[in-house]
Amino acid sequence: MTSSIQIICPSNPQEVPFQHLTEMLLAAFAAQDGIVNPPSSAKSVTVSELQWRFARDRLFLATDEVGTVVGQVWVEDTGRDAYLYKLSVDTAIQRGGIGRALVTAACEDAAVRGKEKMRLHVRVELTDNVAYFKSRGFEIVGEGMHDGYDRATFWKMARDLDRMSGS
Numbered sequence: 001m002t003s004s005i006q007i008i009c010p011s012n013p014q015e016v017p018f019q020h021l022t023e024m025l026l027a028a029f030a031a032q033d034g035i036v037n038p039p040s041s042a043k044s045v046t047v048s049e050l051q052w053r054f055a056r057d058r059l060f061l062a063t064d065e066v067g068t069v070v071g072q073v074w075v076e077d078t079g080r081d082a083y084l085y086k087l088s089v090d091t092a093i094q095r096g097g098i099g100r101a102l103v104t105a106a107c108e109d110a111a112v113r114g115k116e117k118m119r120l121h122v123r124v125e126l127t128d129n130v131a132y133f134k135s136r137g138f139e140i141v142g143e144g145m146h147d148g149y150d151r152a153t154f155w156k157m158a159r160d161l162d163r164m165s166g167s
């Protein structure tokens with residue numbers, strides 16, 4: 001990752017470019033069109049959805065040298081653990097370490113706040129993403145299915161936060 005990328009955790013909604021974040025989600029998850037079933041919830045994201053999520057959850061943003069947001073990840077406090085979702089990076093600069101930096105920042109923050117595990121869900125079709133999160137210290141701990149389906153549609157993955165080295 002270039003040293004000019006910064007990870008921030010805004011507390012003021014005025015600092016958050018919600019429209020830009022919805023557009024980034026739509027673009028980043030477009031690659032999953034026709035692959036995941038049911039379609040990703042990121043496909044129907046709206047500014048108002050992100051606004052209420054911001055009021056409830058923690059948001060980490062990656063910004064470039066001129067302050068443009070190039071990546072995002074959201075973290076819900078689920079009590080003993082934390083839940084990471086909507087990880088996405090600008091499609092023009094993926095695979096440059098920004099996703100890694102966002103996951104690391106989210107996990108470090110959750111560890112500082114005393115959370116035992118970081119959890120997330122990955123669609124079963126996205127074997128590359130499963131491999132990606134395994135490389136980030138997550139392991140499959142279960143499976144789940146969306147309403148109306150009679151097969152597993154997503155893996156549940158988790159990472160212990162008491163071992164933050166090698167993140």
Ligand SMILES: CC(C)(COP(=O)(O)OP(=O)(O)OC[C@H]1O[C@@H](n2cnc3c(N)ncnc32)[C@H](O)[C@@H]1OP(=O)(O)O)[C@@H](O)C(=O)NCCC(=O)NCCS
Nearest residue numbers: 028029087088089094095096097098099100122128129132
């Ligand atoms: C998945 C995502 C967040 C990763 O962020 P990124 O900044 O592109 O990836 P990073 O630079 O952190 O990746 C680091 C490593 O993972 C690899 N990698 C990244 N995405 C990968 C993928 N989809 N499949 C396989 N390997 C991947 C990179 O090649 C790199 O490997 P290396 O360090 O051995 O060279 C990003 O590609 C994205 O926005 N994807 C679309 C949305 C999505 O799928 N989100 C996750 C939903 S579960």
